[in-house]
Amino acid sequence: MATDRIPREFIQTLLNRTDIVDLIDGRVPLRKKSSNNYFACCPFHQEKSPSFSVSQNKQFYHCFGCGAHGNAIDFLIQYDRLSFPEAIEALAKEAGLAIPQKSQTAKTSSHEDLYALLEKIAKFYQNALRQSDPAIQYLKKRGLSGSIAKQFGMGYAAPGWDRILNAFMKEKAKLSTTGMLIKKDDGGFYDRFRDRIMFPIKNRRGHIIGFGGRILNQGEPKYLNSPETPIFQKGHELYGLYETLQTERELKRIIIVEGYMDVIALFQHGITHAVATLGTATTAHHLTCLFRHTTEIIFCFDGDNAGRSAAERALHVTLPIMRDDVQVRFMFLPENEDPDSFIRKEGKKAFEERIDTAATLSQFFFQTIGTEADLSHIDGRARFVKLAKAHLDKLPEGIFQQMMFDELMKKARVDIKKPASEKIRAKPMKRRTPSNIRLAIMLLIQNPRLALQLDAPLAHADIPGFAFLLQLLTVIKEHHIETTGALIEQWRDQKEEKLIAKLAQIEHMIPETGIQNEFLGAITRLKSQSIKVTIDKLLAKAAIHGLSVEEKQYLNDLIQGQK
Numbered sequence: 001m002a003t004d005r006i007p008r009e010f011i012q013t014l015l016n017r018t019d020i021v022d023l024i025d026g027r028v029p030l031r032k033k034s035s036n037n038y039f040a041c042c043p044f045h046q047e048k049s050p051s052f053s054v055s056q057n058k059q060f061y062h063c064f065g066c067g068a069h070g071n072a073i074d075f076l077i078q079y080d081r082l083s084f085p086e087a088i089e090a091l092a093k094e095a096g097l098a099i100p101q102k103s104q105t106a107k108t109s110s111h112e113d114l115y116a117l118l119e120k121i122a123k124f125y126q127n128a129l130r131q132s133d134p135a136i137q138y139l140k141k142r143g144l145s146g147s148i149a150k151q152f153g154m155g156y157a158a159p160g161w162d163r164i165l166n167a168f169m170k171e172k173a174k175l176s177t178t179g180m181l182i183k184k185d186d187g188g189f190y191d192r193f194r195d196r197i198m199f200p201i202k203n204r205r206g207h208i209i210g211f212g213g214r215i216l217n218q219g220e221p222k223y224l225n226s227p228e229t230p231i232f233q234k235g236h237e238l239y240g241l242y243e244t245l246q247t248e249r250e251l252k253r254i255i256i257v258e259g260y261m262d263v264i265a266l267f268q269h270g271i272t273h274a275v276a277t278l279g280t281a282t283t284a285h286h287l288t289c290l291f292r293h294t295t296e297i298i299f300c301f302d303g304d305n306a307g308r309s310a311a312e313r314a315l316h317v318t319l320p321i322m323r324d325d326v327q328v329r330f331m332f333l334p335e336n337e338d339p340d341s342f343i344r345k346e347g348k349k350a351f352e353e354r355i356d357t358a359a360t361l362s363q364f365f366f367q368t369i370g371t372e373a374d375l376s377h378i379d380g381r382a383r384f385v386k387l388a389k390a391h392l393d394k395l396p397e398g399i400f401q402q403m404m405f406d407e408l409m410k411k412a413r414v415d416i417k418k419p420a421s422e423k424i425r426a427k428p429m430k431r432r433t434p435s436n437i438r439l440a441i442m443l444l445i446q447n448p449r450l451a452l453q454l455d456a457p458l459a460h461a462d463i464p465g466f467a468f469l470l471q472l473l474t475v476i477k478e479h480h481i482e483t484t485g486a487l488i489e490q491w492r493d494q495k496e497e498k499l500i501a502k503l504a505q506i507e508h509m510i511p512e513t514g515i516q517n518e519f520l521g522a523i524t525r526l527k528s529q530s531i532k533v534t535i536d537k538l539l540a541k542a543a544i545h546g547l548s549v550e551e552k553q554y555l556n557d558l559i560q561g562q563k
Helices: 008-017 020-025 072-079 084-095 112-130 133-141 146-151 163-167 169-177 241-247 260-268 284-290 305-321 339-356 361-370 378-392 399-412 420-426 436-446 448-453 466-478 484-489 497-504 512-544 549-562
Strands: 037-040 052-055 060-063 155-157 181-183 189-191 196-202 208-215 223-225 254-257 274-276 296-301 327-332
Touching: 008 072, 008 084, 008 484, 020 037, 020 052, 020 060, 020 072, 060 484, 072 084, 112 133, 112 155, 112 163, 112 169, 112 196, 112 208, 133 196, 146 260, 163 169, 163 189, 169 181, 169 189, 208 260, 241 260, 241 274, 254 260, 254 284, 254 339, 260 274, 260 339, 284 305, 296 305, 305 327, 305 361, 305 378, 327 339, 327 361, 361 378, 361 399, 378 399, 436 448, 436 466, 436 484, 436 497, 436 512, 448 466, 448 484, 448 512, 466 484, 466 512, 484 497, 512 549
Parallel strands: 254 274, 254 296, 296 327
Antiparallel strands: 037 052, 052 060, 155 196, 181 189, 196 208, 208 223
16 A cells, blocks of 8 residues: 555554553553553563653653654564554554555555465465476475475476466466566567466565576576566665564564575575575665664675676665764675585585674774775875765764765874764754744644643744644644644654654653743743844844835834833
8 A cells, every 4th residue: 555545644643543551552561650641661672671652632642862762653663663654554453443545546556466366376386496497406406395385485487488477367467467478579478487486476565476496407696686667666676675574573583695695595494584686786775774673784695706797785874873872794605606515515504604704884984985095105095084074974963974985084194084073963052042943843842732822823933843733733734733743644754754753752841831821931932033033134224225105104013012
């Protein structure tokens, strides 16, 4: 189900019917610590003292340790490892609600019919494998057991140009949509996969979305994948991720390898946290997806030049999305070895030893840049700094970026100007009283019901942030929003989302009984500030250009109103 087909009104209804305390307590036992807040040890990082807070009033959770935060939907996305539509489906099921579509006449985007067809085709291939002695002997020769073949749903596409076409003739249009057929020049069709060991490709929900095929005998290409289709985007999917998530609940690390057989061989030898890209280089989307499930990623490459080049490409993709709480390593196997062959020869222990000694991202980065510059003289060090800095500037601001610059300075033996934002961040921050606009927005985000306390709509004011305050008030009233969790949902994937989440987490010292007066007081002061800004502008205009009769009267009324 596509996100944009779920009506926002339904999402708000769903959040209103969901108590985040009950939702989280069913997965992470909570204990009450104050009138409206519950605490637990954070489920998203290791800690001994509880710092994970759940607010019943706000319908919002926040960890003071790792910064995890959000509403009920975010919790399911993070804890149950669901996509946004999957989280909506889970909450709707618990609430006993059916998910409506924005347009009941629009074609469904769930693609359940395509998933069902590919499931039937997978069983067709599995049955063909059981009946093919050459295919069975091939798998035995590769060292695969029957149980591992069953776990991954492996099958066989027998020789012939129209086996799938004939078996599923009534669904020819869907066969074409899913890429199982190729169109001839004369308008006819033929099967895409022939005489190949078949590997069903599953998404995170376990739906088959495509296939990979390995030629049984000689021929090119050795591996053939389904093309991109409405349900299969290679840059978004990872082979083996579904099986990994089904096998291991807590994933300390995930290994990225290059092929189907690598994943399967590692699984068979007890390393059940390996995934493979699908004929493409690793993408930022792949890594972002994996970082939802683990804090450590191991890239595993062949030790030849092609493997080194692939590792460098992976490095450049990784840098812009590195976080302070994750780790990335680069592991290289001996030349002419891949994970499949290596683990069969050397075993699980030897493979895991290589994982433990794999180069960290920082080590591999400086090693790679170092091959392009001679650090023994000034010219080489200057080139080294220029090359390295171009990449380090892409790192997200934070501790890791700062430490990488520190390491660069040590290696180059030179003082390097760090990004300006880092220098500013390093200065000690003085605690300041929040401005009236910030106070009003913060209290409104944490207590959306305050919008009902304003007797009349606010007029626009030329004050930074005032337009956003008006937008918040409008959204709260139009959508009848009562909690922080419901409010933040209105800004999901928008630029204001981070600001709202940040202000939602602020622990102010205002007693609950005084929040309303503080909010109304801030609004009153903003009105006065707005009048003063208008007066100053009119006075400035009068001194330079003069004022019309109407402007003079308006200025006089404003000044008299302040007395």
